[in-house]
Amino acid sequence: MQQVRAVVARAKGEPVSVETINVPDPGPGEAVVRIQACGVCHTDLHYREGGINDEFPFLLGHEAAGVVEAVGQGATVEPGDFVVLNWRAVCGTCRACERGEPWYCFATFNAEQRMTLEDGTELSPALGIGAFAEKTLVHSGQCTKVDPSARPAAVGLLGCGVMAGLGAAINTGGVTRGQSVAVIGCGGVGAAAVAGAALAGASRIIAVDLDDRKLEWASNLGATHTVNSSSTDPVAAIQELTGGHGADVVIDAVGRPETWKQAFYARDLAGTVVLVGVPTPDMKVPDLPLIDVFGRGGSLKSSWYGDCLPSRDFPMLVDLYQQGRLDLDAFVTEEIDLDAVEAAFERMHHGDVLRSVVVL
Template sequence: MPQTVKAVIARSKGADVELVDIVVPDPGPGEAVVAVQACGVCHTDLHYREGGITDDFPFLLGHEAAGVVESVGDGVTNVAPGDFVILNWRAVCGECRACKKGVPWYCFATHNATQKMTLEDGTELTPALGIGAFAEKTLVAAGQCTKVEQADPAAVGLLGCGVMAGFGAAVNTGAIQRGESIAVIGCGGVGDAAIAGAHVAGATTIIAVDVDDAKLETAKKFGATHTINSRTEDVVAKVKELTGGFGADVVVEAVGRPETYEQAFFARDLAGRVVLVGVPSPGATVELPLIEIFGRGGSLKSSWYGDCLPSRDFPMLVDLYRQGRFDLDAFVSERIGLGDVEAAFDKMREGAVLRSVVELEAAK
């Protein structure tokens, strides 16, 4: 039987979010219903609310989530009722040209649930990133569920988006190695996750760059060995000074602005790797001397979701967390209720939090 649950929606562009009743259908073939235990408040949710992604209102917000599978539809074999899972928004298809080439983290045909969740009057909802987890329960494609060892849902749920994006940008896309140097421009949640990933991977020079001294202090807690305030220091010159005059082996740009991307380009070593994980505005452009692109070699990469494969990376990172080697708890700034999402957006805009995390009753 379909279930009626509480959830947070964005009804129209720029309007405050609302806590309402929604209807979650029984899972169909290849689908699962998940009882959500925790869900992080991500900038992407705010982008949805502001109409910056699509205009398919109303949106069911929330996507950085963990919970327990309640029921599954026909043909589901990867998870079963009772499994503790982290939700992901890139459920690989296994059939597209990327998957067949052995690079499923680039999957071009990722799965979402076929059925729609609705308002009580039947209005169909668009789930954020195909998940919609600011809800007591949500319907997803079974491939969006990754089974992991039981752990604090508020912490490990953040692997569903921002933390995985940053960690993967350094480790998967940037391929940071033991003994290498890395600079991370932008020290929000994604940038701090890149710093943490570099620390776990054994980088020895980890440079945090931001305009906010408080964020730079926080970056040290995740493993930054040096900090640069770009309001007062020349980023390129300082990075080179800290790396023997050469530049960093890897530079992660976690802002998404032309001027910071240019800093990243010139702050890398010859044959170094630049990784763009910050989300740019649609009209942003970059102009670089072509001779510099040719003469520096190396690579300029974009990182999609940290180039992660959830079935591979989520269990590994949860294990590192459980072993005390990857401090996911440090990303959780506050634990809030479903009714507090709008206030969490305000704190996000002010830069007062890394992550506010909604906790549902099932997790308490």
């Protein structure tokens, strides 16, 4: 067992604290990873606010990259491997995996042992990772080996938000060359969806947001047009920018009933709507005439983690980053230390950053 510093959320809505925690030696299939960088994601704030569950105390952080330090018997990585952590370690045997769709795996792995506070209180690691820590314990299947020369602060973001956005465009939305794409909501996930659409060769990429700063970020990542929906009807604007038809693929990166309805009506006939923004449990699908669902055709999809397969997607995207074809550095607004996570939540809440990244 080792003792390390980590960011803990002890109670709903209370400020996080940096505490000493116990990290067990890895058991069968497990790995201890020395964290080098971890992004501050909205999901961590949801945990702190009790929006995921009430299994406090939480060990926060999950968008991370680091180096494997020790492994248990049967682990799939080795000490010294540079890895990006993922929260969907596929099992290989569930009904989704057996039908050849492991990105939908219904029985993903986490470490069996629990990290604890100094007094032995068990911690609930965010998304089974808990990486606002000098070291963390995960299942080895949550470790995806990538190019060790890559910048940890940038590639660690593939662990959640950036992969969710990129995958919403490329994997779920199936964006291809020459298509038109609209992205509603251009925070971290939406900006990544813009970058994914550009990477896939979309000819027209329309970024929609209430904040001109976010629209500027989206432009820098490949948006060809921007719409500030605080003053312009986004559905009408998207239709006007696509010859009156609507976009081939519309991605809702907000996850609210009103934005989903905008996405539904902003797409072309036989187009695709992708929901990647996460709604709260109380939100309901808006009043929508069923004839419109039938009459417009196409697909209404939700995107789980960008429908990614980490072993396939992470190394490929890191290679594209290393080649200068995917600007992951653009997502790193600031680098901070463990003590600054609470302040980073506040900046994120106000939309001041794409990502704050804890660097250890």
